[in-house]
Amino acid sequence: MIKVGIVGGTGYTGVELLRLLAQHPEVQITAITSRTEAGLPVSDLFPSLRGRIDLKFSTPDDAKLTECDAVFFATPHGVAMAQAKELLAAGVKILDLAADFRLQDVKEFAQWYGLEHSCPEILAEAVYGLPEINREAIKKARVVGLAGCYPTSVQLGLAPLLSQKSTGGSQLIDGTHIISDSKSGTSGAGRKAEIGTLLSEASDNFKAYSVKGHRHLPEIVQGLKAIAGHDQIGLTFVPHLTPMVRGIHSTIYARLTEVGMSVDYQALYEHFYQDEPFVDVMPAGSHPETRSVRGSNGLRVAVHRPGNGDTLVILVVEDNLVKGASGQGVQCLNLMFGLPETTGLTQIAVSP
Structure with a gap:
């Protein structure tokens, strides 16, 4: 089983990750972080996950993220790059749903996001997370900056x-x-x-x-x-x-x-x-x-x-929350760990 942690599990992309990964046959969710909701059972905040996610939110400091195989960041811009070095040193693969590892030009990143990039050396190796275009590179990646929805x-x-x-x-x-x-x-x-x-x-x-x-x-x-x-x-x-x-x-x-x-x-x-x-x-x-x-x-x-x-x-x-964000993240996770790309992602669209 792939041990997965989620940093920032209280937003829409975070709960979408939880929904998808709870149905993934090869994933075990071991940590979900939130500073504001630390100690709260996930299912109390998201009743749709009752009976599917038996975890409590923890602070990033208490979560054992370095013991995961992969960590998703469903956080504001700037969070993933602040923790990337420690996680990579522990052999953890990173999938970022924010913009920290999307733009290769650090000056352009600073212009559009108002932040100086704190780890340009990691940005240089990051792979852009659009599987239909970068499939082979994603398979070998340690860091994936997932494509935005638009x-x-x-x-x-x-x-x-x-x-x-x-x-x-x-x-x-x-x-x-x-x-x-x-x-x-x-x-x-x-x-x-x-x-x-x-x-x-x-x-x-x-x-x-x-x-x-x-x-x-x-x-x-x-x-x-x-x-x-x-x-x-x-x-x-x-x-x-x-x-x-x-x-x-x-x-x-x-x-x-x-x-x-x-x-x-x-x-x-x-x-x-x-x-x-x-x-x-x-x-x-x-x-x-x-x-x-x-x-x-x-x-x-x-x-x-x-x-x-x-x-x-x-x-x-x-x-926008699935193929435009969390579903695409799971698609990349599958590629990074040598699984069939569709694993855990065969849900039929909801209608009406």
């Missing part, structure tokens, strides 16, 4: 158009003029008291935010450059808050090049993702809905070419 949807939506293995080196789209119009449910803001996510504020409402620049923008651009194998990427990314609890819907617009005008994009996407257990390329003409992936680790994508013109419209949906 970045997962945008990168997987565009990967077939940019990847050298699918394009043969051709530029199918103008990578300097990509637009992603992305929407998220309120759980993406975390489990905290904030005016903008109060029921009376978010319900029966729809709004854009962070149009000048969202902290996921550099992460997405970094990932798209790696997928494309060049730096000629320009992205306009506009996030929106929708009045739902779970879900990401990204509508992505890409302008075709002259070479790209003759490609069968439905076939391209189907071929690119044919062996991916968690990416479902929908039939031509489909419009995937967020409720079709709620509670599952699946991502659904549909590609459209309106009027057979020069613009592709890619529609991507995922559950």
